[in-house]
Amino acid sequence: xxxxxxxxxxxxxxxxxxxxxxxxxxxxxxxxxxxxxxxxxxxxxxxxxxxxxxxxxxxxxxxxxxxxxxxxxxxxxxxxxxxxxxxxxxxxxxxxxxxxxxxxxxxxxxxxxxxxxxxxxxxxxxxxxxxxxxxxxxxxxxxxxxxxxxxxxxxxxxxxxxxxxxxxxxxxxxxxxxxxxxxxxxxxxxxxxxxxxxxxxxxxxxxxxxxxxxxxxxxxxxxxxxxxxxxxxxxxxxxxxxxxxxxxxxxxxxxxxxxxxxxxxxxxxxxxxxxxxxxxxxxxxxxxxxxxxxxxxxxxxxxxxxxxxxxxxxxxxxxxxxxxxxxxxxxxxxxxxxxxxxxxx
Numbered sequence: 001x002x003x004x005x006x007x008x009x010x011x012x013x014x015x016x017x018x019x020x021x022x023x024x025x026x027x028x029x030x031x032x033x034x035x036x037x038x039x040x041x042x043x044x045x046x047x048x049x050x051x052x053x054x055x056x057x058x059x060x061x062x063x064x065x066x067x068x069x070x071x072x073x074x075x076x077x078x079x080x081x082x083x084x085x086x087x088x089x090x091x092x093x094x095x096x097x098x099x100x101x102x103x104x105x106x107x108x109x110x111x112x113x114x115x116x117x118x119x120x121x122x123x124x125x126x127x128x129x130x131x132x133x134x135x136x137x138x139x140x141x142x143x144x145x146x147x148x149x150x151x152x153x154x155x156x157x158x159x160x161x162x163x164x165x166x167x168x169x170x171x172x173x174x175x176x177x178x179x180x181x182x183x184x185x186x187x188x189x190x191x192x193x194x195x196x197x198x199x200x201x202x203x204x205x206x207x208x209x210x211x212x213x214x215x216x217x218x219x220x221x222x223x224x225x226x227x228x229x230x231x232x233x234x235x236x237x238x239x240x241x242x243x244x245x246x247x248x249x250x251x252x253x254x255x256x257x258x259x260x261x262x263x264x265x266x267x268x269x270x271x272x273x274x275x276x277x278x279x280x281x282x283x284x285x286x287x288x289x290x291x292x293x294x295x296x297x298x299x300x301x302x303x304x305x306x307x308x309x310x311x312x313x314x315x316x317x318x319x320x321x322x323x324x325x326x327x328x329x330x331x332x333x334x335x336x337x338x339x340x341x342x343x344x345x
Contacts, residue, residue: 016063187314
């Protein structure tokens with residue numbers, strides 16, 4: 001008589017789950033959802049100290065006994081991902097982050113992806129072919145073992161606590177719609193009397209709220225800020241208090257110079273990054289949110305974030321809003337073809 005034989009795939013999945021839970025055990029509460037697995041294996045809720053935070057994310061685990069790592073950039077990759085799964089991950093991402101893990105069963109190393117939305121959206125193109133996803137590069141072997149073991153936890157917590165996708169997209173749209181006003185304010189605070197209150201305090205408030213989301217991972221270590229300024233950089237009330245006794249409940253031009261000087265250049269650079277990510281996922285946005293795609297395309301950005309360029313744009317923003325090709329043509333052409341044609345996107 002023969003006993004049941006354990007299926008190799010089931011063992012691999014079980015081993016990978018055990019490795020992941022053990023190595024990320026300090027993060028929080030793991031809730032297994034593999035009984036109805038449509039591309040998600042765990043829901044993980046972050047625990048801070050002894051406090052259950054209510055912040056959670058979805059996790060998908062991929063395992064292999066011979067995980068492929070690209071030699072040129074040391075990036076682990078996993079293939080065979082269906083477009084339906086990619087689209088499912090994008091839909092889930094509007095509610096919470098989806099993070100993927102690759103587990104090398106031979107070495108028991110785990111690799112982490114960034115929140116998968118942008119990568120998944122860029123791979124969706126309607127051809128129904130399976131796709132390959134990438135993870136963060138392999139940590140150098142020269143790093144101490146303790147560091148190598150700690151980094152998956154650090155990456156996970158950083159990504160899980162980053163701004164949500166809806167907040168990111170809302171802030172991106174707001175920044176594009178307010179860009180003319182942001183750059184106008186950038187010029188004004190250095191042009192008008194330093195002790196006069198700024199003309200449009202709501203524009204500064206919007207800039208601070210937008211940058212709080214879009215620049216969430218910027219430490220501004222080289223910005224020459226005091227520790228107090230850096231701590232309260234996104235607080236409108238702080239810049240009111242920083243305006244001095246002559247100001248009532250508004251910010252003076254002199255006080256506003258610091259957040260404008262510090263925030264506008266990295267904001268421009270981040271808008272360029274987001275523009276490229278939206279263009280790379282053009283097929284997805286053309287179906288999901290065409291007005292967003294159009295807004296990103298039709299809002300031309302400064303070529304660089306130097307003070308000279310920003311001032312020129314602040315003085316004459318509308319003159320720079322010219323496109324190489326019409327939006328309808330841009331919409332119909334593949335992103336790769338635009339680059340091959342040398343068209344700046």
